[in-house]
Amino acid sequence: MTKDLDAYRAKRDFTKTPEPGPETGTSAGNSFVIQKHDASRLHYDFRIELDGVMKSWAVAKGPSLVPGEKRLAVQTEDHPIAYNAFEGIIPKGQYGGGTVMIWDRGTWEPVHDPHKGFEKGHVDVILHGEKLNGLWHLVRLKRRPREKTDSWLLIKSDDEFARTAEEPDVLVEADRSVVSGRTIPEIAEAGDRVWNSNRGDSVNSAEQAAPAAAKKAAKSTAVKAPAKAKKAAPKAAAAARAALPDFVQPALATLVAHARNGADWVHEIKFDGYRLQARLDHGEVKLLTRSGLDWTHRFPGIREAIAALPAETALLDGEAVVENAAGVSSFSALQQDLGGRGGKLVSGNALYYAFDLLHLDGRDLTPLPLTERKEALATLVSSKPQNRLKLSEHIASDGDSMARHACRLGLEGIICKRADAPYRPGRSDVWLKVKCTERAEFVVAGYLPSTVSSKGVGSLVLGYYDGENLIHAGRVGTGFTETVSRDLAKALEAIKATASPFAAKLSADERHGVKWARPELVAEIEYRGWTHDGSLRHASFKGLREDKAAKDVVREVPKDAPEPPKPSGRPASIISTGATVAGVHLSHPERVLWPEQGITKQGLAEFYAEIADWVLPHVVHRPLSLVRCPSGSEKTCFFQKHAWAGLSDTIRQIPVPGDDQPMLAIDDLAGLIALVQAGVLEIHPWGATESVPDKADRLIFDLDPGDEVEWSAVIHGALEVRERLTAMKLESFVKTTGGKGLHVVVPLVADTGWDDVKAFTKTIAESMAADSPDRYVSTMAKKIRTGRVFVDYLRNGQGATAVAAYSTRSRPGAPVATPLSWDELGPEVRGNHFNVENLDRRLQNLSGDPWAGFFEVRQSLRSEKPEKTRKRR
Template sequence: MSSLRRTAEKELQISNPDKVLYPAGKFTKADVARYYERIARFLLPHFRNRPVTLKRYPNGVFGEAFYEKDAPGFTPRWVKTFPVPRREGGPDINYILINDVRTLTWAANMAALELHPFLHRVPRIERPTNIVFDLDPGKKTNILQCAEVAFLLRDVLTKLRLKSFPKVSGSKGIQLYIPLNTAMTYDATQPFARAIAEVLEKAHPNKIVADMAKNLRVGKVFIDWSQNADHKTTVGVYSLRAKRARPYVSMPVKWEELTIALKKADVDLLEYEPEEALHRLTRVGDLFVPVLKLKQKLPKEFASLSKERPRRKTPPALVDYRAKRDFARTKEPVPELPRSSAQGSRRRFVVQKHAASHLHYDFRLEMHDVLKSWAVPKGVPLRHNETHSAFQTEDHPVGYLEFEGIIPRGEYGGGTVMVWDIGTYEVVEGNYWKGFLSIFLAGKKLKGEWTLQRIESEEEKTRWLLRKTNGDAGVIPANANDVSALTGRAMEKIAADKSTVWSINRNGEQGGGVLKKKPVNSRRRTATPRFVKPMKATAVSELPEGDEWIYEVKWDGYRALALKHGNDVRLLSLKEKNLTSDFPAVREAVRGINADSAVIDGEVVAIDSKGCPSFQALQNRASSGRTWQIVYYAFDLLNLDGEDWTKRPLHERKQKLRELVADSEVRYNAELAGSPTSIVRTIQSAGLEGIVAKQRESVYRAGTRVTSWRKFKIDKSQEFVIGGYKPNAGIFQSILVGYYDRKKLIFAGKIRQGFNPSTRRRLLETMRPLLTAKCPFDNLPSSRKSHFGEGITAEEMKELCWLKPELVAQISFTEWTDYGLLRHATFHGLRDDKEPRAIVREL
């Protein structure tokens, strides 16, 4: 073992060293740690005293990932941090500083595959040491086009007497660094970078774009100048990347190497796997050494913009208080409920002492907009390796986190509830859905690491093991053990106070519960509204005519029921999947309707400034930018203040619905005026998906497909079930889709269009867990191939990968062939709001 490894592991053991993080080549967590140990002497000089954002992949490159800005509560004391003020105000972010090999190895142990440092060093966080241009290839371009643009950039910078140094990003682009190491601030560097990018865009409009809108980047290279800001980070030199199944390194290159790659038109010359990167360093050394030392100044017109901006200071009265505390580890003082962190993995937890039919403790973790809950009869274990059974119970609404009071006798869980402990938790490792979590709790009483492991089911109750790990918990003082962490009250005092009552739906409906603070004899509120299975329209090839029909726009989005109860709003898909946390703007809009309790049927849609929808923008909303707005179009009212409206005629339901949403941000899906022919013409010219015709007197028949509602699509498109794919070079060439005819899945065609590298990677990640040896299609193999749209022969079937039929995709196409196959089909995205067995051929 090397001396570096001994230093790194002096206080650190690599957990789960054999866990595969990159599936291609089976590159494990131990391999990641070993790479960072060996690269450390080259990497650390570039990272020293730079705040770093960690991009963590606890379950590997194809698992869920998140950015960790704030140092986790389980950060060891020897890891250096630096507080940086938030742009929006509030408590500082305590960024990690990777100044030594031990911290680097610790980050690797957290599966921090990518390391993203700032351009500045602490404490001068207003002063970047470099300028960076991030060259990002748009569709139909690659790293070679980025190399061409890098040379154009170098030419301009050379005329300004500025030297520049390129590195490949380790993904698909190139980054160009201009060392400064002088008293320049971001006030000068960002305007300079933007001006250079815009000059080049004007000179080479067919090659370069300086605008961030992705739709402008097709066939061009985007020069991202915006990275030159005090709140932006760029992937660090020698960092691994987690973009593909195999690890690649963000590596400095020589200008001559870019020239050779361009001459040979070979992108592989600009890709470096870890072993190759390490070997290269022993051969050519660190090409970025000049970036550390070279001093350069910007032209005078930009240098004059550089002004030192004072950092936000700590109020004088708190200087001593702050100096004596490490805020990466302590939450004191806690004048209010703990807040979850949008920066990383920090979320809230609560342990409630619950005197119901049997005294027990309820352990709850905030997760996916609900509280995942367990009943722990013996309480949370406190001694190292002590293990207690934890029986999973129904999810609770997040509002239950602060509940302390009484659940009335006769209701589910009736008894007295105390907030025994409350605080935040962070995931150290694991995945709830896979049945294992290692978590760090930072509560008022509990501090340290615990694990939760799912083992079996007992009498329909899922059993987990809650185990204390990594040492004993801190001693809880006797006077604190039997009183509330919120109010300091004992169970007897809480039971005697009748002002706080939690009312629960007797059917144990998920999220059903209302915190009430009221006189004992006050009137009960309306019961929590329940999910109603949506009614479905029948597809038709022409619209019906007559005064008994009304016509509405058919939106291309997610069908969703909005359930409002007081200030609580839930959005549920066709499959009753909770979409609330996915669409916060819609949740806030529904809160504004003029009703205390309601169930509304509608569609979540992404629209541009002209009101045109895009299903792809809805799917990619996290990266779609401000040009797309997420809205909710309401078209039916199913329940109002506890009263069932489904038996009333449609025109009455819509009239009332219009009144309810009039003063809110919810959009009313109004009736279209005119004849069917003129309506079709209008919808077609507006670029909308289609029209739904509904009988004015129709009632709402929950969960059924009816002919009183008929949908007419302008363009041919529908949902299909994915049953397999054709692999190609570690990814896939096409997907195989079908539809159900009675209980048989019928093959409908191969889909090759509609994929970019990102969607291919994400879709493959989703498909892999569903691999199976059995072909799910009833009508394969085909005996022949058609001219339009291919069948599949028995020989070709040997080359295909089959899937369990659990994924639904939105597909557009030009026509059905005579052989029953799709022609010119295009993938538009997955539909997780649709049930596979409900997918049939529509026309």
């Protein structure tokens, strides 16, 4: 790699061209830009910042969002970083003479070391642009005779940002500058005017404002608001003057089944927190809930961030959230951080994501289009960055793709908003919400006491209003921490009632043991649908909603979906009934297994019942080593591979070589639920079946990062293992471990003994460590693992095990080892990203199995020789 810009300098006469001079610059950033260039031939110049220069390619046909569609990219001379902001006219007769437009811009990140990628001729980049996003591949072609420049292929990866060949071409759909909102002819018509600033966000003194139509078109393709701005957006400054209101009834999103597409819509991530209006009045701040309650005292960090904004008066709309270990907003985590109902403690970790601006310095912004309000909001928020204040960025790509992406990541959903609409209080069609899972508020009508704690709740009885009538909706028995369980019992005792508040008489089973309460508390519940008799299926408690009145709780149905069937009164055909799941009785079903999440034994059993088709193929008919935590993940846990007293009939004992006692195996869902009943939180199967225990039918490479190792290095390690295996014509698959690392898994025909399997995997691990000693180690010694990835091959001996695909882990956050497709590897999904609370959202929204074909692969190690495992140079 070089910072030499001699080639750039030699081709230009800077007394005649307005292009920036060849100063190398000292930036260590990661910007990218795509400039549409109408020279002798129309093309697109793709540039990424590396080592203080912009590495550049001329892409004749421009980038394509269709996966696998190869676009020729001819490498050109390095450009200075200042070139990123150049838009204008290169005079005729000069090198590259013609019109230049800044078609897209943003930041990029490498999937692996880009310097080694350039050496190898394969660079994978993740773009975060205003038009282009996701994973892209740059692949160098072999030079032909007499060729003096390198030609590459630019290829889009098949991810959530990709499009089919039948969908609109992004080059046609978004043909305007992200800076000026102009087309190439409009820039050419401007003559000698040149857009050239540190971010390309403003014009020089000779430039006038872009036409309104052009600006509107530019905003329709915007992904992010400018990262830095110094004064309020002109449109906001021209808004009508008005006094700062005390409170504005918030705009509410209408539930729909399908996202909206097209240039008229922008899309945001749906946060999982408390909706708050932040009111700033000459340094004094109020934080108001959606019903107007003053919660300023509960969020001191957010209050300080709002107070620091450079405005006299402002009214922001947004959401207070607490993010979990995977960086995802979690209502349960927010509830814990607040210390329970009533705000006994304030939140120390809450962030405020601002997504709208209703008033600014004496101006009423509500009549302005959303894009103009957000432009003003971005200016305000970015002018003085605060740790507790974030901008809720939007994406203007099609909503279906964003919804699929959000759901595959286990997020709650997205909000679709009309880009040109004013702020409309109340529920309307200009804000729509698309949920990744079914989640709603319900009224708490009573509870059943816990069988574990005499002062706690075992389950809540739920309902919703239909007119004036309270309708029974079943029970929820998981999601309570021990503290929440006690607090709920105390709160419900304070409003206890002598009779059922439901309009219709309940059955004897539904009434049995219930302690009734006045219908005043509102709970947020996540669930998996409804039974035939109108009860929630697989419900999980997320917290109390103190910002919503019980009388406002109705059964919410997507506007574009058919009405749900009325309760039939017939018995429900469901997996879970009370304390019985898949026919297995659970003792103490409300026992909390993961205290921070409040996931109970019943909750874990219902989780496995819901994903049975995914997990069972990886755990049945195999010798199992188990991690048992009978009292929960934070209490005593231990490995167990032999029988215990009271072993269920659905858990079999099987003989295995090398052990004088039989091990354990299961055959079906009942056996899996029996493991849950016994307090099993982790399942570690052999890499062999019980019928052929001395021959491996899969091998595993465990990429385990040491201290100070970046996640990108773990991804790079997994990809390198895959590359070495591919060179030997072996197909491999990848999964998160539920911990810090990744597993690369290779299915095999069961024809190779354990000694040969272990020797094979050891050779690969040792060759990786030998080729890149600064990256990898192949020994367990912790003293040499700092800053390196341990390529653990020791999972491949007889009796050795690794955590099963879709097994939970006995770690904080209830993480789950989760199979991924290779294209899903990236910064968004860490080793512990998926968990009991969000995995089912992912699985429900996948278009196919990430490990499709895993059990059909027929491949053997017998033809492979150790020397073939060295990495190709």
